[in-house]
Amino acid sequence: xxxxxxxxQAAGGVEGYKVFKNALDNGAKVxxxxxxxTPVTTYQEIVKSDLDFSNCTSVNLDEYVGIAPENEQxxxxxxxxxxxxxxxxxxSFLPNGLAANPAEEVKRYDKVIDEHPxxxxxxxxxxxxxIGFNEPGTSRDVTTHVVDLTESTIEANAxxxxxxxxxxxQAFSMGLASIMKSKHLILEAFGENKADAIKGMIEGPDTVxxxxxxxxxxxxxxxxxxxxxxxxxxKKY
Numbered sequence: 001x002x003x004x005x006x007x008x009q010a011a012g013g014v015e016g017y018k019v020f021k022n023a024l025d026n027g028a029k030v031x032x033x034x035x036x037x038t039p040v041t042t043y044q045e046i047v048k049s050d051l052d053f054s055n056c057t058s059v060n061l062d063e064y065v066g067i068a069p070e071n072e073q074x075x076x077x078x079x080x081x082x083x084x085x086x087x088x089x090x091x092s093f094l095p096n097g098l099a100a101n102p103a104e105e106v107k108r109y110d111k112v113i114d115e116h117p118x119x120x121x122x123x124x125x126x127x128x129x130x131i132g133f134n135e136p137g138t139s140r141d142v143t144t145h146v147v148d149l150t151e152s153t154i155e156a157n158a159x160x161x162x163x164x165x166x167x168x169x170q171a172f173s174m175g176l177a178s179i180m181k182s183k184h185l186i187l188e189a190f191g192e193n194k195a196d197a198i199k200g201m202i203e204g205p206d207t208v209x210x211x212x213x214x215x216x217x218x219x220x221x222x223x224x225x226x227x228x229x230x231x232x233x234x235k236k237y
Contacts, residue, residue: 001202001216003223003237005230009190013041015224016122019186020046023120028184030057032121032174033083034132035075038188039122040082047086056089057116061123061132061179063095065102065146065170073160095144095172102146105172109144113178121182125189128152129197129210133173136209142175176214184220187212192228199232 006012016039020031031053033039060075069076076094084092093112099105123131130136133147149157149169158164179185189198200210202223207213215221230237 001218001221001223003202003225003230005237006224006226008226009041012188012190012224012226013043013045016042016186016188017045017049019184019222019224020120021049021051023184024051024053024056028119029055030059030116030118030120031089032061032118032179032182033058033079034061034122034124035078036124038124038190042122042188043082047083051087053087053089058084058089058092059113059116059118060092060094061121062171062173063097064168065097065172066168067097069094069097097172099172102172106144106146109172109174110178113144113174113181118182120184120186121179123179123185123187123212125187125194125197125201125212126153126156127193127197129200129212131176131187131212131215132179133171134176134179134211136211138176138208138211140176140180140208140214143178145173145175147171147173176211180214180218184222185215185218186222186224187215188224189229190226192231194225194229195232198223198225198229199234203234 004015063075067074095109135150154167157167161167201212206216
């Protein structure tokens with residue numbers, strides 16, 4: 001696990017961009033993407049650059065259940081706004097939040113991942129150590145699944161909605177087994193509120209109580225964190 005500590009999120013975005021550029025320069029064709037505030041600076045650096053993804057495929061981590069792609073709070077809308085409109089991919093896959101049959105949608109997305117092995121997957125981390133929407137206690141063997149969001153996750157996402165009551169209560173998410181199939185993982189975290197999760201991921205036991213700790217078992221992980229998120233680590237990086 002390679003750990004890069006930067007001053008702030010802006011500097012983290014520069015480092016994240018470098019990882020994407022290196023992957024593209026070395027032949028990566030499938031990029032696993034994430035939403036939320038964490039990867040925004042990385043996407044901003046990519047948009048400013050001359051990187052060309054027109055022959056590449058993107059596969060997103062997750063999507064809310066019950067929200068249309070055109071909804072401003074959908075992850076499809078987020079990706080279009082922050083990346084796809086400026087840096088289009090040859091094809092982009094996200095779970096269908098309006099799927100009539102969630103079980104069939106899970107199978108469809110597992111097939112997408114199997115048919116498009118991910119070269120580089122970007123991740124954020126929740127305050128409770130979740131990655132994607134894989135909350136504490138999630139089986140390490142699970143692939144794509146429908147997740148009942150925890151109260152802490154709903155609360156964390158409420159800032160994006162008019163009220164907490166509007167936040168979806170379920171989401172489709174790549175499972176931990178799906179994430180671990182990726183050839184290279186890049187996890188970013190910024191802010192003091194992520195410090196406990198980062199310590200658990202890097203220095204804590206490998207346990208389902210901290211889903212991100214599974215990354216200790218992956219052969220190629222790059223962690224980009226600011227000084228605040230690194231503040232509880234016992235080792236200096």
